[in-house]
Amino acid sequence: VWRQARNFNVPRIAFINKYDRVGADFFHAIDTMKERLNANAVAIQVPMGAEDQFWGVIDLVTMTAWDFKADDKGMTYPEPMDAIPAEFEDIAAEKREELLDAAANYDDELMELILEEQEIPVEKLKAAIRTGVLANELNPVLVGSAYKNKGVQELLDAVVDYLPSPLDVPPVEGTNPKTGETDSRKADDAEPFSALAFKIATDPYVGKLTFFRVYSGHVDAGSYVVNATNGQRERFGRILEMNANDRVDVDGASTGDILAAVGLKNTTTGDTLCEEGKEIILESMEFPDPVIDVAVEPKTKAEQDKMSLALTKLAEEDPTFQVRTNHETGQTIIAGMGELHLEIIVDRLLREFKVEANVGKPQVAYREAPGHDVDRAEGKFVRQSGGRGQYGHAVIKLEKMEEGFGYEFVNGIVGGVVPKEYIPSIDKGIQEALETGVIAGYPVVDVKVTLFDGSYHEVDSSEAAFKIAGSMAIKDALKKSDPILLEPMMAVEVETPEQYMGDVMGNLSGRRGKIEGMDDRSGNKVIRAKVPLGEMFGYATDLRSQTQGRASYTMQFDSYEPAPKSVAEEVVSKAGGNA
Numbered sequence: 001v002w003r004q005a006r007n008f009n010v011p012r013i014a015f016i017n018k019y020d021r022v023g024a025d026f027f028h029a030i031d032t033m034k035e036r037l038n039a040n041a042v043a044i045q046v047p048m049g050a051e052d053q054f055w056g057v058i059d060l061v062t063m064t065a066w067d068f069k070a071d072d073k074g075m076t077y078p079e080p081m082d083a084i085p086a087e088f089e090d091i092a093a094e095k096r097e098e099l100l101d102a103a104a105n106y107d108d109e110l111m112e113l114i115l116e117e118q119e120i121p122v123e124k125l126k127a128a129i130r131t132g133v134l135a136n137e138l139n140p141v142l143v144g145s146a147y148k149n150k151g152v153q154e155l156l157d158a159v160v161d162y163l164p165s166p167l168d169v170p171p172v173e174g175t176n177p178k179t180g181e182t183d184s185r186k187a188d189d190a191e192p193f194s195a196l197a198f199k200i201a202t203d204p205y206v207g208k209l210t211f212f213r214v215y216s217g218h219v220d221a222g223s224y225v226v227n228a229t230n231g232q233r234e235r236f237g238r239i240l241e242m243n244a245n246d247r248v249d250v251d252g253a254s255t256g257d258i259l260a261a262v263g264l265k266n267t268t269t270g271d272t273l274c275e276e277g278k279e280i281i282l283e284s285m286e287f288p289d290p291v292i293d294v295a296v297e298p299k300t301k302a303e304q305d306k307m308s309l310a311l312t313k314l315a316e317e318d319p320t321f322q323v324r325t326n327h328e329t330g331q332t333i334i335a336g337m338g339e340l341h342l343e344i345i346v347d348r349l350l351r352e353f354k355v356e357a358n359v360g361k362p363q364v365a366y367r368e369a370p371g372h373d374v375d376r377a378e379g380k381f382v383r384q385s386g387g388r389g390q391y392g393h394a395v396i397k398l399e400k401m402e403e404g405f406g407y408e409f410v411n412g413i414v415g416g417v418v419p420k421e422y423i424p425s426i427d428k429g430i431q432e433a434l435e436t437g438v439i440a441g442y443p444v445v446d447v448k449v450t451l452f453d454g455s456y457h458e459v460d461s462s463e464a465a466f467k468i469a470g471s472m473a474i475k476d477a478l479k480k481s482d483p484i485l486l487e488p489m490m491a492v493e494v495e496t497p498e499q500y501m502g503d504v505m506g507n508l509s510g511r512r513g514k515i516e517g518m519d520d521r522s523g524n525k526v527i528r529a530k531v532p533l534g535e536m537f538g539y540a541t542d543l544r545s546q547t548q549g550r551a552s553y554t555m556q557f558d559s560y561e562p563a564p565k566s567v568a569e570e571v572v573s574k575a576g577g578n579a
Contacts (some may be wrong), residue, residue: 182458
């Protein structure tokens with residue numbers, strides 16, 4: 001998370017949580033942030049007590065102490081103590097000096113006041129800290145116990161005091177959907193309304209909730225807007241301010257608000273909502289395709305419909321989670337970004353929807369692709385069984401395209417050899433057939449299909465017949481193309497102390513990994529590699545034992561690449577397919 005925030009230049013403050021737990025050490029945590037995250041971390045609080053004796057904090061900005069000993073889980077906001085307890089005066093003074101030294105780098109007047117040993121105005125110190133945070137050069141650190149609401153109030157104040165408001169960032173940029181040109185919106189209520197839907201959730205009382213952030217303008221509850229991403233007109237039935245599980249109806253939404261809407265039927269995560277006639281598409285979120293899947297079934301047949309409904313709702317909420325049915329086995333397949341991702345989904349099935357499920361072994365989400373172009377393949381479906389028959393005939397060309405191309409269907413029919421009303425059925429038949437490849441039944445990707453010939457019968461032809469003909473034609477083309485199996489490759493980054501570097505690299509190589517580079521980071525070595533997902537099961541345990549728990553790794557989908565022959569043969573054998 002810290003690395004991603006750094007990559008996207010997101011200003012950040014830190015909160016050391018669970019300080020009432022055994023082993024809590026605030027200053028060691030700050031040192032660790034400096035060493036492992038290369039953060040310019042500076043304490044703006046000092047805890048009073050630790051572990052089960054943690055009872056308050058000292059605010060180093062105002063030099064006041066706060067007592068959280070009241071046994072009501074922080075429901076009562078305490079008054080500041082009359083003075084800092086004597087036993088904490090020395091550490092508070094020491095850490096206050098460190099804070100002033102760090103903040104002085106961002107305000108020359110503050111520096112002069114410090115050098116002249118004059119009183120430091122609280123607002124000037126806060127302003128200097130804020131300047132450092134906004135410049136992504138300073139990371140103030142607070143402490144507390146969120147479960148018991150100790151320090152949470154101060155954390156919320158710090159969010160307001162130090163993190164950027166919408167006015168601190170440049171106007172948001174997007175694309176005009178009509179012209180394709182870049183457009184922008186200032187953070188101003190007078191600007192046309194624009195908002196980004198960033199989360200979908202299901203509420204047991206109000207149904208589908210769409211969480212959104214307003215970048216410009218104002219909208220009233222009950223108003224109509226346009227989903228610029230898909231062109232659909234939407235209505236804000238209700239607008240809710242969410243406070244954990246509590247919901248409060250509000251009359252409207254203005255610039256900077258983060259709220260939830262009820263009544264948006266055609267909006268999903270990443271869509272832009274805006275004023276009619278003044279459309280803009282804000283930068284959306286890119287969601288990688290799932291790379292791992294498992295078969296799932298309810299423990300009782302009676303819960304099948306309940307499970308299907310629950311999985312559909314979960315897929316609406318999470319764009320990286322997909323549900324499909326294996327038409328050959330009838331199994332429900334769920335797909336996600338990793339083992340933990342799918343474990344959480346199954347846990348939510350039980351916890352939120354009360355559905356107990358049996359889950360199969362995780363499977364890698366392989367893909368299939370043509371080995372080369374095929375100039376001609378055909379499918380002819382003819383059936384005569386008394387009365388009206390069935391007739392459909394399609395001739396296609398298959399082209400292998402570059403990775404990420406997706407699917408394209410081109411209608412190259414001339415002279416009406418296939419009536420235009422049957423063309424969509426052929427396309428549909430092709431797309432459905434591509435969901436199950438001819439090698440091992442995995443989806444086929446990155447193809448261009450051109451329909452250029454065929455024939456029909458004036459009486460017997462139908463949409464259903466041409467759909468089957470399209471399916472037969474693409475299956476014929478794939479068999480002729482010498483298809484290949486593609487395996488997902490993961491971009492793996494391991495951060496490890498130097499003494500374990502050899503073992504880590506050897507382990508990655510043994511997993512068919514390709515080492516792509518190494519860097520230094522805060523005294524550690526960072527190894528970047530590309531490794532097949534199928535070889536990464538159990539890696540966390542291996543890495544932990546190899547490095548005595550001192551290394552960490554991140555893994556994200558990179559690309560699909562042709563699988564080696566031995567791997568393809570093993571996958572085909574397990575699937576019962578034909579290489």
